[in-house]
Amino acid sequence: MNRPVDRPGKDREPGVAERPGLLVVTRRYWPLPGGWESTWARLLGELVRRGRKVTVLTPRRQRDWPAETVHGGVRIVRLAPPGSTPWSELRYLSRLTHAMRSLRDDYELVLTAGLRGDAYAAVGEARSLRVPVLLQPEQPGVGGDCYWQIEAPCGARIKRRCYRADAYLAATPLLERELIAAGYARSRIHCVPLGTALPAMAKTAERIEARRNLAQADPALAPSAVRKLVVCVGRLRLNKGLGLLLDAWRKVIEQSQPAELWLVGEGPDARTIREQIFELGLVDSVRLTGAFDDLEDVWRAADAAVCPALVDGPAVGLLEAASHGLPIVASDVATHRERFAAEVEAKFYDRNDAAALARALIETLTDATQATQRGEATRRRTARDYSLSQMADAYEARFEALLAARTESVR
Numbered sequence: 001m002n003r004p005v006d007r008p009g010k011d012r013e014p015g016v017a018e019r020p021g022l023l024v025v026t027r028r029y030w031p032l033p034g035g036w037e038s039t040w041a042r043l044l045g046e047l048v049r050r051g052r053k054v055t056v057l058t059p060r061r062q063r064d065w066p067a068e069t070v071h072g073g074v075r076i077v078r079l080a081p082p083g084s085t086p087w088s089e090l091r092y093l094s095r096l097t098h099a100m101r102s103l104r105d106d107y108e109l110v111l112t113a114g115l116r117g118d119a120y121a122a123v124g125e126a127r128s129l130r131v132p133v134l135l136q137p138e139q140p141g142v143g144g145d146c147y148w149q150i151e152a153p154c155g156a157r158i159k160r161r162c163y164r165a166d167a168y169l170a171a172t173p174l175l176e177r178e179l180i181a182a183g184y185a186r187s188r189i190h191c192v193p194l195g196t197a198l199p200a201m202a203k204t205a206e207r208i209e210a211r212r213n214l215a216q217a218d219p220a221l222a223p224s225a226v227r228k229l230v231v232c233v234g235r236l237r238l239n240k241g242l243g244l245l246l247d248a249w250r251k252v253i254e255q256s257q258p259a260e261l262w263l264v265g266e267g268p269d270a271r272t273i274r275e276q277i278f279e280l281g282l283v284d285s286v287r288l289t290g291a292f293d294d295l296e297d298v299w300r301a302a303d304a305a306v307c308p309a310l311v312d313g314p315a316v317g318l319l320e321a322a323s324h325g326l327p328i329v330a331s332d333v334a335t336h337r338e339r340f341a342a343e344v345e346a347k348f349y350d351r352n353d354a355a356a357l358a359r360a361l362i363e364t365l366t367d368a369t370q371a372t373q374r375g376e377a378t379r380r381r382t383a384r385d386y387s388l389s390q391m392a393d394a395y396e397a398r399f400e401a402l403l404a405a406r407t408e409s410v411r
Contacts, residue, residue, distance in 0.1 A: 020108035020403060021053040025096065025122045027113065029058040030071050033266055033291030034235060035316025036113070036138055039194055041072060046392040048073035052399075055106050057099055059092070077103070093121040100125045107131070109399055111169075114138055115145035120158045123165050132166040132402035137175055140335070141312040143239075146178045159183075166402050169395070171314050174334050190398055195391025196319045198383050202300040210300035221262075221289055228259040228365050231302040233295065233317040234309075236267030236288070241308030241331055243276060244354050250280050251358035256365050259285065261306075264298055266291045299324040304364050304371065309333055310351055319386055322346075322378035327371035329360045339386070345377040 022044075028034060030041045044054045060067060060078035069076050079099060082092035096118065100110070110133040112122040119135050126133035137145040149155035149162075159182070168189045170176035176191045202210065211229075215222035234240050242263060249261050263273065263286065270288065277286050292298060299305075305321035307330040315335045321328050322340070330336040331351035340346040347364060349356040364371045 019050070019052045020399075021055065021106045022047065022399065023100065023103065023107035023110045024054065024056045025100075025110065025112040025118050026056065026058050027118060029056055029076065031293055032061065033293075035233075035314055038295075038320075039196075039314070039316050040113070041074070042197060042388055043195070043391060043395065044074045045072035046388055047395065050392065050396065052396075053106065055103060057096060057103075075106075089117060093117055096121050097125045100129070104129060108403065110134070111136060115149060115162050116152075116158060119165070120161045123161050127164060130406075132406055134167045134169055134398065134402070135162060135165045136169045136171075137179065138171075139313060140172065140174045140178055143311070144175075144178070146182045149182065166405075167398055169398065172312075172335050173338055174312055190394075192391065192394040192398070193386055194314060194316060194319060195386050195388040196316075196323045196382065197388050198323050198379075199296070199299075201325050201379070206300055210297040213297045214301055218289075221287065228257060228303045229262065229301055230259060230304045230306055230361065230365070231262045231264055231298055231321075232306045232308065233264045233298070233320070234307075236263065236265050236270045236273055238269045238272065239310050240267075241310045241351065242269070242273050244310070244352070244357065245306060245308040246273070246276050246280055246282060246286065247354040248357035248361060249282060249286060251355065252361045252365070253282070253285050255358075256362045259365055261286045262289050262298070262302075263287070264289045264292065264295070295320065299326065302326055304329065304361075306357075306361065307331065307336060308351075308357065309336070315339060318346075319382060322375075322382045322386075325375040325379040327364050327375040328378060329357070329364055331357075340378055340381060343374075345374060345381055347374065 024044060026040060028037050030037060048054050055075045055077060057077050057079065059081035061081060065078060067078050077099060079095045082089045108131060110122055110126040110131055112119050112133065113136050115135060115137050123133050139145060141147065149159040163184065166188065168179055168184055170179055170189060170191045171194050173191060176189055179189050180186055232245060236242065252259060274288060277283060299320065305326045305328050307318045307328065309331055312333045312335045318328065318330060318336060318339060328346040330346050330348055332348045333351060337348065342348045347360045349360045
């Protein structure tokens, strides 16, 4: 990964008054790859353009990263990262609360990612400073925030502190239901769907240019002109369904036209996935590309996208593929089905059935008319329901409501 460099911040839109500052507390942020990371960066950049002063508190993941920088108009303050022991975690939370106090003049609201240690520290400090605090759970299901609060040794204590937050933002109806089931106040839970930018549709010439750009950056990423390109974007983890996808892909290349699959991202299971690619004889048709700071050329180069997650998640890759008008093949997890209609907008398959996934991919690659129609339908739905502008509107509405309530309470 390249070393992040200072970038000049973008001024807010002309004629827009500066709004009360926002402090965002998150463990993962730009330039780390991932769906939530890219969503945070886009959203916060949009808030800056609307006049909101934004500061991010996050760990310093690499030693050569600057302790403070600006990206997209967002000030990023990086703290010494936590280690792997409980004591190092406590020291990190102490650094976090100290940083919140030292930055107090820069914000009037706090938004924290997750319902774990950071939320515990942020809620406690924000309430002592009399600042409204919002919590944003990031992952539903097993391994998600609500589940973690049940299983972790300190989960119950953290949960009691999280109950004291002023508002909760759920990215999906599933997360909203989990928060309610976990005992969080219904009146403070707000379902705010994730949003994404809506770029221009890539034409054939632009697709060719995008492939050329990628090949220039890395000669290994030069798909054959006669091959269809399918991309899968996300963390390289087995619970993302990548093992099943590789099993299905072997059937695809045996029965379909020439095609290439790119697994775009980084993750802890990269070595296992690479070994499986070799064992299945897929070296010539599957690429582990690594992570990209900007996925625009990847999406423009692709002919289709596959989202094979075995468990529910924020489904950021699904939305980004849809925003580019790509035909999508996706597992039948709840967050995927909540986004798009089966068959009309996306092709769904039983999440545990490699043969069904292979059939869906083959149909998408061979029936260009149907695939194009589905891609256009998902793009229309994204523009209507999942735009970045709508997401920013919803966040701003929550911010202003909390600030107004605070003003009223001190009168």
